[in-house]
Amino acid sequence: xxxxxxxxxxxxxxxxxxxxxxxxxxxxxxxxxxxxxxxxxxxxxxxxxxxxxxxxxxxxxxxxxxxxxxxxxxxxxxxxxxxxxxxxxxxxxxxxxxxxxxxxxxxxxxxxxxxxxxxxxxxxxxxxxxxxxxxxxxxxxxxxxxxxxxxxxxxxxxxxxxxxxxxxxxxxxxxxxxxxxxxxxxxxxxxxxxxxxxxxxxxxxxxxxxxxxxxxxxxxxxxxxxxxxxxxxxxxxxxxxxxxxxxxxxxxxxxxxxxxxxxxxxxxxxxxxxxxxxxxxxxxxxxxxxxxxxxxxxxxxxxxxxxxxxxxxxxxxxxxxx
Numbered sequence: 001x002x003x004x005x006x007x008x009x010x011x012x013x014x015x016x017x018x019x020x021x022x023x024x025x026x027x028x029x030x031x032x033x034x035x036x037x038x039x040x041x042x043x044x045x046x047x048x049x050x051x052x053x054x055x056x057x058x059x060x061x062x063x064x065x066x067x068x069x070x071x072x073x074x075x076x077x078x079x080x081x082x083x084x085x086x087x088x089x090x091x092x093x094x095x096x097x098x099x100x101x102x103x104x105x106x107x108x109x110x111x112x113x114x115x116x117x118x119x120x121x122x123x124x125x126x127x128x129x130x131x132x133x134x135x136x137x138x139x140x141x142x143x144x145x146x147x148x149x150x151x152x153x154x155x156x157x158x159x160x161x162x163x164x165x166x167x168x169x170x171x172x173x174x175x176x177x178x179x180x181x182x183x184x185x186x187x188x189x190x191x192x193x194x195x196x197x198x199x200x201x202x203x204x205x206x207x208x209x210x211x212x213x214x215x216x217x218x219x220x221x222x223x224x225x226x227x228x229x230x231x232x233x234x235x236x237x238x239x240x241x242x243x244x245x246x247x248x249x250x251x252x253x254x255x256x257x258x259x260x261x262x263x264x265x266x267x268x269x270x271x272x273x274x275x276x277x278x279x280x281x282x283x284x285x286x287x288x289x290x291x292x293x294x295x296x297x298x299x300x301x302x303x304x305x306x307x308x309x310x311x312x313x314x315x316x317x318x319x320x321x322x
Contacts, residue, residue, distance in 0.1 A: 005024065005025040005027065005028045006022070006023065006024040006025065006028070006029070007021075007022075007023045007024075008020070008021070008022050008023075009021050022037065026173065027173060028172060028173055029171065029172065029173055030158075030160075030172070030173050030174060030175040030239075031158075031175070031237060031239045032160055032162060032168075032174065032175065032239040033171045033172060033173070034239075035239055036169055036170070036171050037171060038244065038253060040056055042244065042245075042246060043056055044056060045246060046246070046247075049247065049248075059169045059170050059171075060165070060166040060167075060169065060170075061164075061166040061167050061170055062170065063170055063171060063172030063174075066167055066170055066172065066174060067172075070210075074209070074210055074213065078209075079209060079213055079217075082207045082208075082209040082214075083209070083213070083214070083217035085203075085207040086179070086207065086209075086214055086217060086218065087217065087218065089179075089181060089204070089207075090154065090179060090181060090218060090229065092152065093152040093153065093154050093181065094150075094152075095231055096144075096148055096150060096153065096231045096232065096264075097231055097264055097286060106266065106281040106282060106283055106284075107281070107282055107283075107284045107289065108279060108280070108281055109279075109280045109282070109289055109292055109293070109296075110277065110278070110279050110280070111277075111278045111280065111293075111296045112272075112275055112276065112277055112278060113269070113275060113276040113278060113300060113303070114275060115273065115274035115275040116274075117300065117303060117304060117307070118271075118274045118275050118276050119274050120303075120304070120307035120308075121135055121136065121139075121276075121303055121307060122135075122274075123307070124194070124306060124307050124310055127191075127310070128191055128194045128195055128198070128310070129195065129198070130194050130195060130197070130198035131198065131201075132236065133201070133236045134194065134197050134198035134201050135194060135198075136236060136269060136276075136303075137155075137157075137180065137182070137197055137201065137234060138182075138190075138193060138194045138197040138198075138306075139299065139302050139303045139306055140155070140234055140267060140299060141153055141155070141182035141184055141197070142184055142193075142302050142306075142314055142317065142318055143295065143298050143299040143302050144182075144232065145182075145184040145186075145318070146298060146302070146318045147294075147295055147298060151183065151184045151185075151186070152181070152182070152183050152184075153181070153182045153184070153232070154179050154180065154181045154182075154229065154230045154231075154232075155179070155180050155182070155230055155232045155233065155234040156177045156178070156179050156180070156227065156229065156230040156232070156233050156234075156263065157177070157178055157180055157233070157234050157235055158175050158176070158177055158178075158233075158235050159175060159176050159177070159178055159205065159208060160174070160175055160239060161174045161175050161176045161208075162174055176208060176210065176211060177211040178204050178205060178208045179204070179214075179229050179230055180200065180201060180204050180234070181200065181204075182197065182200075184314065185314065186313065186314045186315035186318065187313055187314070187315065188313065188314055189310075189311050189312065189313055189314075190306050190309070190310045190311070190312060190313075190314055190317055191310040191311055193314055194306075194310070211229075214229070215228040215229060226262060226263075226264075227262040227263050230263065231263060231264045231265065232263060232264065232265045232266070232267075233263045233265070233266040233267070233268070233281070234266070234267050234268075235266070235267070235268045235269070236268075236269050236270075236271075237268055237269065237270040238270075238271060263281075264282070264283050264286055265280075265281065265282050265283070265286075265287065266279075266280065266281035266282070267279075267280055267281075267299075268281070278296060278299075280292045280295070280296060302317060302318060305317040
């Protein structure tokens with residue numbers, strides 16, 4: 001890896017229109033970091049406006065100290081039982097597509113789950129005793145099963161890995177990846193499947209371990225531009241992003257990934273009040289945008305049918321059109 005790992009530049013588009021561009025390598029920052037950066041940038045600006053030269057308060061835990069604590073924690077006694085869990089949990093499923101030979105950047109297409117559907121999904125989660133994440137994941141797995149014909153699907157999901165208060169204000173790459181295996185039983189009622197997905201998710205998160213160690217334990221090696229364990233990424237992005245409110249300035253915050261990633265298809269949802277923004281990432285040599293648009297339509301149709309009739313069998317929901 002060669003530097004610089006981050007770059008900052010101010011662009012002046014007009015006398016009263018400035019753009020601050022902050023680009024940072026994923027090796028040294030995660031999504032949570034961007035929220036920390038914005039908070040500290042706003043804090044530094046306010047101190048400057050008030051004529052204060054004091055430095056911002058020190059963070060409770062530096063990234064270096066966090067890394068040292070992680071290395072000290074992940075010893076064989078901690079890794080071995082988790083590796084055994086994953087060897088059993090991930091035994092059997094085949095890859096959805098052939099290994100990617102094209103490491104080019106992913107294409108990006110944005111859709112939205114309407115507020116009415118977002119409300120329905122949250123109510124379904126509440127009724128079943130699951131989380132919003134598990135409910136969306138169950139619907140996504142059903143959609144992929146209908147779209148690909150495969151009933152045994154592994155997706156990877158990012159986790160913040162910031163369970164302690166001391167690390168919440170730390171800038172750095174603290175997040176990890178957890179594989180989630182979905183076995184779609186088409187004869188099972190949706191509500192039962194949702195509870196099973198939720199339980200599987202809880203167990204997977206409880207056995208989370210550094211992804212590099214997990215891949216090594218499984219004996220998997222990635223193809224160039226690919227991932228050693230999963231083809232699909234699924235995420236509910238809920239890391240804290242502060243509102244940008246600064247005196248004498250009208251500011252807007254925009255975040256954008258470059259789209260370079262080691263997976264073939266991604267679905268990332270972000271809460272926007274009751275609605276949810278859906279960002280689809282896909283390799284253009286594997287999927288056309290028209291296919292991804294159809295996948296998004298199927299996803300919304302499955303979720304809508306599940307909210308209307310959660311006691312119905314999955315096979316019925318997968319063939320029902322909203």
